[in-house]
Amino acid sequence: MKDEGKPPTRKRGDTESLRERGPTSARWKRAVPGPKHTPGVPASPSPRVPASPSPPIHPSSFILHPSKRLGQNFLVSGGVVDRIINALSPHRDETIVEIGPGKGALTTRLVNEAGSVVAIEFDRLLGPALVEKYSSFANFTLVQGDALVTDFCDIIRPATQARVVANLPYNISTAILQRLIEQRSCITEMVLMLQREVVERITAAAGSPERGYLSVLVEAYCETEKLFDVAPGAFRPAPKVWSSVIRLRVRPAVRLETVNEALFRGIVSAGFAQKRKTILNNLRNAPEALQELIKRHGGASIVLCEAGIDLQRRAETLTLSEWSCFSRLLQ
Numbered sequence: 001m002k003d004e005g006k007p008p009t010r011k012r013g014d015t016e017s018l019r020e021r022g023p024t025s026a027r028w029k030r031a032v033p034g035p036k037h038t039p040g041v042p043a044s045p046s047p048r049v050p051a052s053p054s055p056p057i058h059p060s061s062f063i064l065h066p067s068k069r070l071g072q073n074f075l076v077s078g079g080v081v082d083r084i085i086n087a088l089s090p091h092r093d094e095t096i097v098e099i100g101p102g103k104g105a106l107t108t109r110l111v112n113e114a115g116s117v118v119a120i121e122f123d124r125l126l127g128p129a130l131v132e133k134y135s136s137f138a139n140f141t142l143v144q145g146d147a148l149v150t151d152f153c154d155i156i157r158p159a160t161q162a163r164v165v166a167n168l169p170y171n172i173s174t175a176i177l178q179r180l181i182e183q184r185s186c187i188t189e190m191v192l193m194l195q196r197e198v199v200e201r202i203t204a205a206a207g208s209p210e211r212g213y214l215s216v217l218v219e220a221y222c223e224t225e226k227l228f229d230v231a232p233g234a235f236r237p238a239p240k241v242w243s244s245v246i247r248l249r250v251r252p253a254v255r256l257e258t259v260n261e262a263l264f265r266g267i268v269s270a271g272f273a274q275k276r277k278t279i280l281n282n283l284r285n286a287p288e289a290l291q292e293l294i295k296r297h298g299g300a301s302i303v304l305c306e307a308g309i310d311l312q313r314r315a316e317t318l319t320l321s322e323w324s325c326f327s328r329l330l331q
């Protein structure tokens, strides 16, 4: 369950390899071709699969075993589905992107309530079953691909803005969240189910030991609202940890006031490199290009003093405006 944002390793000879091998069996011949790559590794653009009539495929035949590697803990609680959809409250005139529709626990409500639904599913065993299941819904589109490399602005066309909903695969949830933030020019809001500890990290305020790179990044770009916790029993298979649903509203204007955003992200990342060290020590061990830049401005202690940041402080104590003040001084 530990989320390090890294693509999981591939295991041969089990049902995972069936998922990756390609359309070799009769069952596979019905499947819509998907990408042959590992999540997170850039590939050619995902094919768009409109919900057109397909030959009948029994959805259960595509599920041999839920894939651990793909974080497949499927929602089985109707009550939790209702709470997520009520929190999202889809409108007839909007586009909703769902990441990882799985067997469609959320999708069925979405296609009935939203204007348009674009679902991104990596698992090539699930894709064809989803296309079949929603073939009578003209507002459903399946993108068979990897959400970590999907161009969200492209898949929602002709819409220019969309909201995102997902019960995210936990092993790559922070990587997906970072991808969503990168793609925020066409995303207005996200309602996401994440591991409870990740939500605690995301919403941790300055001074909290939970605060890290992701908390500062999310605070810069989104307003957050934790909605509710979900017990492991709401999923099959049940995960070992609790989950939480969070709403992230993308800020119309970034709270960084004229900061070079790439530089800001590099500084925050370097500042949190070793959480037990002071920010001064971490900046002294920053990547070479950043160290050079800091040296050109007089060195880490001079710039920290200019920003009014005590040299003994740790990164987790800095507020967003202190990070952006420090970053501005290096521009």
Ligand code: SAM
Pocket: 039, 040, 070, 071, 072, 073, 074, 075, 076, 099, 100, 101, 102, 103, 104, 105, 106, 120, 121, 122, 123, 126, 145, 146, 147, 148, 166, 167, 168, 169, 170, 172
């Ligand atoms: N939405 C369904 C539900 O709530 O029951 C399934 C959620 S399950 C936690 C995560 C889903 O994300 C699975 O269907 C899995 O195959 C899919 N998935 C995993 N990695 C993905 C990726 N990189 N891009 C898109 N979907 C992915």
